[in-house]
Amino acid sequence: MTIERFIQLWTHRYHKYTHIAKAHLKGRNARAHFRGVKRRLKKGQELIGIIRTEHFGDIVAAEPISRYVREQYPDAHIVWFVKPGFAELVSHNPNVDEVFKEFCVTERRVLLEGNVFDKVFELQFRNNNHCPKCQVFTENPVALQRDINVLNYFDYGNLLEVFAQTGDLIPPKAAFPADDQPRLYLQPSHKAKVDSLGLREKYIVMHCRSNYEPKDWPAERWNQLVHWLAERYDYQLVEIGLESNLNVKTPAYRNLCGQLSILETAEVIRRASFFIGLDSGPSHLGNATGAFGIILMGALNNFLNYNPYSGRYGREENALLVRQAGLPCAQLPFEFVQEQVRSVLEKSADNAPRVLS
Structure with a gap:
């Protein structure tokens, strides 16, 4: 191994493991934050997570789900997980109480392993649950069970219907049961x-x-x-x-x-x-x-x-x-x-x- 290749290898490893350590720390901090949020909720009030982190067209297409979840759980504290670059799409949504700007999927995994949330609706599957720096994928068990993946997802309907199915909000290959017109909240x-x-x-x-x-x-x-x-x-x-x-x-x-x-x-x-x-x-x-x-x-x-x-x-x-x-x-x-x-x-x-x- 040449000295240049040795330096490249260890530089890559340094950035990878620094990133992973940061993700774990942020995940534990987020777990502590949401435990605090949950303590402040009223008795019987649920803490609900909606996960649609990318891409921005997909987040817009999924917007009716925020209204549908709010209708189903009117008193819940609803948190939308999103990549920071797309946070503006949900930060003004009146059906969302809090926006969680996700660092990476490892951070999310550490957070959710704490079982802080009462319900989590994951609106994506493996290809959108990947961190290239951690070099890990996170699976969505509902998508796996229903065999929804990047090769066949449009066989299950339009994007809104696919996301609602991967979140276990509607039955397989069902139509979206509420107002399906996406909205934006311009300021x-x-x-x-x-x-x-x-x-x-x-x-x-x-x-x-x-x-x-x-x-x-x-x-x-x-x-x-x-x-x-x-x-x-x-x-x-x-x-x-x-x-x-x-x-x-x-x-x-x-x-x-x-x-x-x-x-x-x-x-x-x-x-x-x-x-x-x-x-x-x-x-x-x-x-x-x-x-x-x-x-x-x-x-x-x-x-x-x-x-x-x-x-x-x-x-x-x-x-x-x-x-x-x-x-x-x-x-x-x-x-x-x-x-x-x-x-x-x-x-x-x-x-x-x-x-x-």
């Missing part, structure tokens, strides 16, 4: 931020790049679509997301990628005339805020025809799911997507006098 600060952007009164918001390449549509076709929209319609075209990969040359286009928080992005989507995007987190923001969605979708891994949405997007009351049987999103022809977008925009009464060419 004045989010509205003030978007006010400061100076967006035009009428704009289309676009999300052109997901965090999972098989869900994407090629950048050159997005470029075509943006230029066609700019030439034909009198809308500002606003791109949101983490990072743009477009090369757009039109004054109608504005790039807001990487400039907004999740809920600030949601407020931009809420105000838009239309949302055009992919099957990814921002499309769930569109569903929750009421923006009409034009969602580019396709066959995904084992799922040739799936629908991740509940509520109005799921029923296609407020969305058009753009796809062709058997094709992945990347293979959707530009002309097909163009015609689908045209069919939506030109049904809008607002567009009749605004067609420029």
Whole structure:
């Protein structure tokens, strides 16, 4: 072994075991905290945990569960477990009493081993219960028993229904039994931020790049679509997301990628005339805020025809799911997507006098 390899090995081990030690300490501290919370509860009042830590579209899709659990346990102290980067999605939810910002799954395991919570509804399965630093997975016994995993989960329904099943809130392959429309709880600060952007009164918001390449549509076709929209319609075209990969040359286009928080992005989507995007987190923001969605979708891994949405997007009351049987999103022809977008925009009464060419 070379000295460089020796240093790399022990540096890795140092960071790994330091992380694990920190996770155990934080887990014990969290256990002490929630024991204190439980002592302060009224007699008969239950301490309930809901675990949905990632990703942000999944957390938005799972929001109706917070209302459902509150209806079932009106007096409970409800704690939502979430990764810190997504905490804003649940911190303003009136059905959640406390947000636990999870350090890693090892911390959660140490916490839950103390049996402090009266009930725990785990809304995820193995692939979302992984800490790469600890190099461990945590299993969800309900998901194991029901054979729900990353290879077959859409066989059990939309995301909300899958999460409710993995949490043992509803029977296997059952429909969600309550209001299934996701909601967001936007605050004045989010509205003030978007006010400061100076967006035009009428704009289309676009999300052109997901965090999972098989869900994407090629950048050159997005470029075509943006230029066609700019030439034909009198809308500002606003791109949101983490990072743009477009090369757009039109004054109608504005790039807001990487400039907004999740809920600030949601407020931009809420105000838009239309949302055009992919099957990814921002499309769930569109569903929750009421923006009409034009969602580019396709066959995904084992799922040739799936629908991740509940509520109005799921029923296609407020969305058009753009796809062709058997094709992945990347293979959707530009002309097909163009015609689908045209069919939506030109049904809008607002567009009749605004067609420029």
